[in-house]
Amino acid sequence: MTLAALATGCGGATQIVQIKALPAGQDRADFGLGPGVRPLSHGPGDKSAPAWNPTDERVAFVVDGYVVDKPLYNQDLRRWTTKDFGASRSEWRSSEGLTIFAESPSPDPEEPGSVYRTLPKDTPFGVEKIAAGALAMSPGPGGEGLIVALETSPYESGIARIGGNGKMDQIYTNLIGGRVTGISLSPNGGQVAVAARGAATVALHVLDLATGDSKTIARLEPGMEIHGDPQWTRRGIYYVAGEEDTGESKLAPDHLYRVPAGSSTPEPAPGVGEDFVASSLRLSPNGERLAIVGRRNPASSTNLYILEPATDNLKAVTANEDMEIKTGPYDLAWSASGDRMAIVARGVISGPRVLSAPADTILTDFYNLYEVPIEAPEGDAP
Amino acid sequence: MSGILWWLSGAALAFLLTAGAFLLLANAGDSPSDKSLRPDSPSTPSGPALELQLPKDRLASLEHNPDQNLAISIRNAGDERLSDINVSVKVSSENTALSEARYYRSSVESLAAGEIVSREFALDLSVAARSPEPARAIIEVRATTPSGVSSVRTAILPA
Known part of the structure; x- marks a missing residue:
């Protein structure tokens, strides 16, 4: 786009200088993650599990095990829990309240956690436990209430529905075989997909929230496990799976799989390529797109990708230069409007760094939240 | 004949005036001050630091x-x-x-x-x-x- 043309010189030569306008977003500094990416936090702290509020005006996240939230672009932090809370993630219950999943303080990683809800904000660090023995949680249909997986025995799990008032509305009597590791709603909100680790294998189950009927829809090969929540799209259920974590270094990377709608056979997810290494994924609010943190191949850098299951089109939305993007299952979050995502990243340092700034203003040397703009799919632009 | 000469001299005068005006404009618009072209000198702080x-x-x-x-x-x-x-x-x-x-x-x-x-x-x-x-x-x-x-x-x- 030409903004100006200047005529210069006196010898009859005329030089036209074209000044191109910057594409939207490129007028900002690049934080090592590509154009348009904007920080949402700064300072020290191991930040994780971002969550946008329903109006996209605030973002909540976990810092070193406690929960805070803040307006998007200033640092007016509001702390919701004590510092030793052991939170691993949170979900907005409304514009002014959170549901928090906290790990058990026990050193045993198999010990189930608890689900809390925050009390009105005039109660400092006030939280109320609404479920104990919790293994996983998902927002309920339409964002109302909560679906939780509960430990009933070492070999079985139960599913329960918690209402907006924090009371358990329904406990489903059909138990899920195995220990639930992830749960997500179906596109119409009538069912949940549940990943559960049994004695021999990991399986995907579906439970009907109206009837309570459950069935196993797919079983993984022995030694494989699902990381995070499966994501249920209209094209099937997607999940990240890899070798079971045995505490030793893993040889094979994790990949993205899909159980197509109406099928019981998992297949490599189409569109990403056979070398694609997947770490975490989240379904967009409209259910049309999957955000994936992963790598094009084992040797490439980690980036945020958007996969459209309807077209199998995969597109990188970050251009990671030298940042370490967090790969935990809850370290990426869609905004409620679906036009932005939050991820967590920090710069890689191999030696000491000295900066002319106070620690609480430093950005890339600590894990911080970044907002990544997500373009509307082609054809959806206004 | 005198009409043609009159017309030619008028055209030449108009050309010279226009060219002069362009030169003036070009020089005015294309001459950033020396100050803006000079690279920043190493800062020599004045005052306490x-x-x-x-x-x-x-x-x-x-x-x-x-x-x-x-x-x-x-x-x-x-x-x-x-x-x-x-x-x-x-x-x-x-x-x-x-x-x-x-x-x-x-x-x-x-x-x-x-x-x-x-x-x-x-x-x-x-x-x-x-x-x-x-x-x-x-x-x-x-x-x-x-x-x-x-x-x-x-x-x-x-x-």
Whole structure:
């Protein structure tokens, strides 16, 4: 786009200088993650599990095990829990309240956690436990209430529905075989997909929230496990799976799989390529797109990708230069409007760094939240 | 004939006037001031200024243990003598749930313009090692004078 043309010189030569306008977003500094990416936090702290509020005006996240939230672009932090809370993630219950999943303080990683809800904000660090023995949680249909997986025995799990008032509305009597590791709603909100680790294998189950009927829809090969929540799209259920974590270094990377709608056979997810290494994924609010943190191949850098299951089109939305993007299952979050995502990243340092700034203003040397703009799919632009 | 000459001389005059006007405009629009073309000269601070220097080679050898000696240089980078300089060091962990930061203080009575002095601190960097997950250690150094001159440097050590 030409903004100006200047005529210069006196010898009859005329030089036209074209000044191109910057594409939207490129007028900002690049934080090592590509154009348009904007920080949402700064300072020290191991930040994780971002969550946008329903109006996209605030973002909540976990810092070193406690929960805070803040307006998007200033640092007016509001702390919701004590510092030793052991939170691993949170979900907005409304514009002014959170549901928090906290790990058990026990050193045993198999010990189930608890689900809390925050009390009105005039109660400092006030939280109320609404479920104990919790293994996983998902927002309920339409964002109302909560679906939780509960430990009933070492070999079985139960599913329960918690209402907006924090009371358990329904406990489903059909138990899920195995220990639930992830749960997500179906596109119409009538069912949940549940990943559960049994004695021999990991399986995907579906439970009907109206009837309570459950069935196993797919079983993984022995030694494989699902990381995070499966994501249920209209094209099937997607999940990240890899070798079971045995505490030793893993040889094979994790990949993205899909159980197509109406099928019981998992297949490599189409569109990403056979070398694609997947770490975490989240379904967009409209259910049309999957955000994936992963790598094009084992040797490439980690980036945020958007996969459209309807077209199998995969597109990188970050251009990671030298940042370490967090790969935990809850370290990426869609905004409620679906036009932005939050991820967590920090710069890689191999030696000491000295900066002319106070620690609480430093950005890339600590894990911080970044907002990544997500373009509307082609054809959806206004 | 005289009409043609009159017309030609009129056209030549109009051409010269127009060309002159263009030249004037071109020179006016294309002549940035010398000042804007001159590269920035190295800043020579006027007024008071403090500079802190943390030796990177020593920082690289620090361990997340008690009694880690670190010499910090304080330079008067301004053109006035500074007095009663307070030097404070805060050692903390990247893990903000650990509230046990360590604080150290020293002072410099007087520092002439351009003068540099060193202050040695025995730092306890074990606070970063107390994090359940490996955490980076933070050494935040501030130098301030009662007259409001200040400087800050933050060193971040890998986990």
